[in-house]
Amino acid sequence: MxxxxxxxxxxxxxxxxxxxxxxxxxxxxxxxxxxxxxxxxxxxxxxxxxxxxxxxxxxxxxxxxxxxxxxxxKIPDLNGKWLLTGQTLNVDGSTEFNWSGEIGITQNWKEILIHLKTKNSQSNSYTATLSKRHGPTGGWLLSYSYRNEPELEQSHELNSHKGFCEIELDSDLKIGKASYFNSAGRRTFGVINLVKESHD
Known part of the structure; x- marks a missing residue:
């Protein structure tokens, strides 16, 4: 964390x-x-x-x-698992490929860790900020930088890299929309839709 x-x-x-x-x-x-x-x-x-x-x-x-x-x-509790679907985009906005995974967030008052896992790689955050979104819809903006490492069986095809992600969370902290970009090893970008896993 x-x-x-x-x-x-x-x-x-x-x-x-x-x-x-x-x-x-x-x-x-x-x-x-x-x-x-x-x-x-x-x-x-x-x-x-x-x-x-x-x-x-x-x-x-x-x-x-x-x-x-x-x-x-007034500090949002983001702890838990978020299921996600993502699209890596081309420069013209078309979808290059679809992918899915999950984000696990561990948080207390002082520290946080955002861990993303997909079939091919995992990433961990190393900086993060939270800010309240003002306006009629409200919600929160979670921005973080991460390091990504490919799974062992994918290391011959994928490179380790760093990236940045911004997640717009609704006021109920149940759904989110994100955009991300990667650099230093994998120059890609895209969008993500997130839904918090329910324990009801």
């Missing part, structure tokens, strides 16, 4: 709020331990300490794992 950017989302301010919450929670726990010591007379409460750093670590872990998915933070 690698870092990614969500335009319009300030991770620095989230870090500040987590820091403030850590100070308040650590102070509250210290007061509670002191109260329990007075109430019970047990030395264990007097000797127990919870540092602000430990509280921050726990809060950050919880936020990175789950809390970022809350609607309040």
């Amino acid at each position: 690698h870092d990614y950017v969500v335009f319009g989302h300030d991770r620095t301010s989230i870090g500040r709020w987590l820091g403030l919450a850590s100070i308040l929670i650590a102070g509250g726990i210290a007061q509670l331990l002191a109260f329990m010591n007075k109430l019970t007379g047990l030395d264990a409460f007097a000797k127990a300490t919870v540092t602000t750093g430990l509280v921050y670590f726990v809060l950050h872990w919880v936020f990175n794992k789950w809390a970022w998915k809350l609607p309040f933070f």
